[in-house]
Amino acid sequence: MILVCGGLADGVTELVCARLEHSGYPYRLLxxxxxxSGYRVAWRWTDAGPAGTIAGPDWVLDLDDLTGVYVRFxxxxxxxxxxxxxxAAAALQFEADAGLLALLENLRCPVVNRTGGGMSNNSKPxxxxxxxxxxxxxxxxxxxxxxxxxxxxxxxxxxxxxKSASGIRSIVRRLGETQQARLAFLRDxxxxxxxxxxxRNVRVHTVGDAVFATRIETEAxxxxxxxxxxxxxxxxxxxxxxxxxxACLRVARDLDLVFAGIDLKETPDGEYVCFEVNPCxxxxxxxxxxxxxxxxxxxxxxxxxxxxxxxxxxxxTG
Amino acid sequence: xSSWDAVTRGQPARxxxxxxxxxxxxxxxxxxxxxxxxxxLLLGHSEDSCCTGVVARLAARGLSALIVxxxxxxxxxxxxxxADDGLTARLDLGEGPxxxxxxxxxxxxxxxxxxxAPVDHAYMQAETLSATxxxxxxxxCPVINRPSAAQWYGGRPSLLxxxxxxxxxxxxxxxxxxTNDRAxxxxxxxxxxxxxxxxxxxxxxTGGAGYLVATDAAWEGLADLQQxxxxxxxxxxxxxxxxxxVGGEVIWDDDASPESRxxxxxxRQLAAVARLDFLEVAIASLRRGLxxxxxxxxxxxxxxxxxxxxxxxxxxxxLLAPSAAEAEAVR
Numbered sequence: 001m002i003l004v005c006g007g008l009a010d011g012v013t014e015l016v017c018a019r020l021e022h023s024g025y026p027y028r029l030l031x032x033x034x035x036x037s038g039y040r041v042a043w044r045w046t047d048a049g050p051a052g053t054i055a056g057p058d059w060v061l062d063l064d065d066l067t068g069v070y071v072r073f074x075x076x077x078x079x080x081x082x083x084x085x086x087x088a089a090a091a092l093q094f095e096a097d098a099g100l101l102a103l104l105e106n107l108r109c110p111v112v113n114r115t116g117g118g119m120s121n122n123s124k125p126x127x128x129x130x131x132x133x134x135x136x137x138x139x140x141x142x143x144x145x146x147x148x149x150x151x152x153x154x155x156x157x158x159x160x161x162x163k164s165a166s167g168i169r170s171i172v173r174r175l176g177e178t179q180q181a182r183l184a185f186l187r188d189x190x191x192x193x194x195x196x197x198x199x200r201n202v203r204v205h206t207v208g209d210a211v212f213a214t215r216i217e218t219e220a221x222x223x224x225x226x227x228x229x230x231x232x233x234x235x236x237x238x239x240x241x242x243x244x245x246x247a248c249l250r251v252a253r254d255l256d257l258v259f260a261g262i263d264l265k266e267t268p269d270g271e272y273v274c275f276e277v278n279p280c281x282x283x284x285x286x287x288x289x290x291x292x293x294x295x296x297x298x299x300x301x302x303x304x305x306x307x308x309x310x311x312x313x314x315x316x317t318g
Numbered sequence: 319x320s321s322w323d324a325v326t327r328g329q330p331a332r333x334x335x336x337x338x339x340x341x342x343x344x345x346x347x348x349x350x351x352x353x354x355x356x357x358x359l360l361l362g363h364s365e366d367s368c369c370t371g372v373v374a375r376l377a378a379r380g381l382s383a384l385i386v387x388x389x390x391x392x393x394x395x396x397x398x399x400x401a402d403d404g405l406t407a408r409l410d411l412g413e414g415p416x417x418x419x420x421x422x423x424x425x426x427x428x429x430x431x432x433x434x435a436p437v438d439h440a441y442m443q444a445e446t447l448s449a450t451x452x453x454x455x456x457x458x459c460p461v462i463n464r465p466s467a468a469q470w471y472g473g474r475p476s477l478l479x480x481x482x483x484x485x486x487x488x489x490x491x492x493x494x495x496x497t498n499d500r501a502x503x504x505x506x507x508x509x510x511x512x513x514x515x516x517x518x519x520x521x522x523x524t525g526g527a528g529y530l531v532a533t534d535a536a537w538e539g540l541a542d543l544q545q546x547x548x549x550x551x552x553x554x555x556x557x558x559x560x561x562x563x564v565g566g567e568v569i570w571d572d573d574a575s576p577e578s579r580x581x582x583x584x585x586r587q588l589a590a591v592a593r594l595d596f597l598e599v600a601i602a603s604l605r606r607g608l609x610x611x612x613x614x615x616x617x618x619x620x621x622x623x624x625x626x627x628x629x630x631x632x633x634x635x636x637l638l639a640p641s642a643a644e645a646e647a648v649r
Contacts, residue, residue: 036498036547036548039498040498040499041496041497041498041499041548042495042497042499042502043495043496043497044493044494044495044506045478045481045491045493045494045495046493047485047490047491049481049482049485052497052502083546084546089546091524092543092546092547093547094524095522095523095524095547095548095549096547096548098476098523098524099496099523099547099548099550102476102478102479102496102523102550103496105478105479106478106481106482115468115472116468116472117468119466119467119468119470119471119472120467122444122447122448122467122470122471123447123448123449123451123452123467123470124448125398125400125448125449125452126448126451126452126455126467127467128400128452129400129405129452129455129456132400137402138400140399140400140401140402141399141400141401142397142398142399142400143396143397143398143399143448143449143452143453144395144396144397144398144399145390145392145394145395145396145449146395146396146397146408146410149395149397149399149408153399164441164444164445164448165445165448165449165452166441166444166445166447166448167444167448168440168441168444168445187392187395188392188442189390189391189392189429189442189445189446190390190396190398190445190446190449191445192445192449195401
């Protein structure tokens with residue numbers, strides 16, 4: 001039995017549920033918009049790990065029967081406001097979420113994804129170190145609060161972009177004259193600069209040991225926002241060189257991400273440069289444009305029917 | 319076994335971090351600026367007794383040390399550069415570039431909100447945290463409790479988070495229950511009572527003290543709370559005795575029992591698999607024997623008797639700045 005934790009109004013969660021239905025895989029939906037209201041949980045931790053049940057409106061799920069869990073947390077806007085005095089209600093909601101997180105972290109079946117693995121996405125330069133360790137080339141990067149260092153970096157590389165170093169989403173922009181005039185503000189705090197990497201964007205989704213790569217061609221610096229500049233985007237399924245594919249799988253493993261979205265760029269020299277790993281990839285966009293069976297692979301993995309032995313990953317060792 | 323299995327088995331994915339030894343991130347470190355002065359940094363509060371105690375010991379050895387809440391706030395200047403030729407980091411704390419000789423991590427930096435619009439403050443706080451984590455990860459010097467991203471951003475992990483590692487190390491932990499089912503809480507109460515234990519401890523997962531739930535009225539109050547949210551209940555334990563793991567050394571208060579001290583190899587293993595150099599645990603009697611009832615990756619010196627505190631600080635200082643003889647012994 002598969003457990004899906006997410007919101008009915010979330011498109012990705014909806015697609016995962018639809019794929020599970022289509023595949024004939026049994027699942028239960030824990031609606032995070034309402035949780036814990038309407039659910040009864042009874043989880044017990046002894047030396048053997050968690051055991052117990054989750055009960056929904058008309059079902060009871062035994063944790064021992066789980067083959068996989070898919071989780072997509074909702075922002076505050078996606079959740080029903082808790083009853084009662086706001087501060088106390090928020091604290092109780094937080095407590096309920098903490099309990100659910102503790103369960104997910106302790107389950108032995110594949111969980112897509114555990115929160116710990118995705119934490120590196122909050123620090124892009126830290127993640128760059130992990131990417132390099134896994135064998136992926138990363139762009140030359142400067143994180144600095146020193147305007148002189150930023151100027152020297154631009155003098156060295158010429159074409160430089162800047163973007164947030166943290167998990168806060170930002171639009172990638174080139175460092176131009178307007179921004180150069182504002183470099184003095186770096187004295188208030190650090191920012192991240194990178195040498196611009198020419199080439200074509202490639203988005204890789206790893207699902208367990210399966211790899212799906214999509215080439216994205218556009219004139220925009222940041223293809224996610226190409227429409228804002230009136231630019232078009234074309235997507236094609238591609239096969240990665242074996243070494244790059246292996247490195248993508250390695251980094252997903254290193255980060256404990258069963259499912260990951262990895263952003264690469266294929267340079268005119270045929271090199272692949274990695275920018276970041278997304279622990280909660282919204283893969284619909286790529287699946288719909290290329291027809292790659294990403295959600296089907298995810299469903300197989302959650303059901304325990306993927307061609308690898310995911311279920312063994314969290315068996316006790318002692 | 320898939321390739322994934324081979325890597326994840328036994329991996330301390332959730333609470334692990336990098337060790338005090340130089341980073342394993344396989345990035346070559348380019349030569350630092352000549353003329354910079356070596357300094358030990360203690361990332362924490364200026365009144366933290368761990369920080370002040372280590373600073374005093376380093377000073378007694380003629381070594382430079384600074385306690386800083388955040389190493390990157392103005393007037394500091396950081397230039398962290400990662401390129402094909404390796405990683406360099408240049409930090410100027412306001413009086414010229416410094417050579418970082420070692421770091422003790424006792425907290426995460428916090429940006430003073432004064433003068434910032436809330437949205438800008440949140441952004442800059444996130445950027446500063448991000449840069450600091452990367453800087454720590456790449457430092458080639460000893461960093462005590464070098465944080466992983468999960469530790470840096472994940473807050474203080476509850477005992478539940480430690481259970482897989484405790485289990486792998488052969489350490490017992492109290493039975494715990496999370497439930498919003500009144501009957502399930504009642505069943506836990508009965509199990510405890512059958513073993514002669516009166517009541518359970520309500521443990522808020524989001525922090526704060528635990529409460530003993532022992533009387534009928536307290537159980538009724540808990541049932542009311544369960545209507546709003548699942549609660550975490552834990553098996554009560556006997557008097558807890560702290561132990562501190564510093565490097566490979568387990569340090570106890572003098573009154574620790576031989577039975578507790580016998581757990582030392584397993585505690586060393588716990589610190590090793592968690593990849594923490596400085597770790598506090600509390601040992602107490604449970605229904606099935608001695609177990610770990612608290613794990614604290616940010617040890618509190620005041621939990622220990624004064625003579626023990628001195629031994630902890632000595633060990634911590636030796637780990638941060640090994641003397642020539644200690645370094646030779648390690649080699």
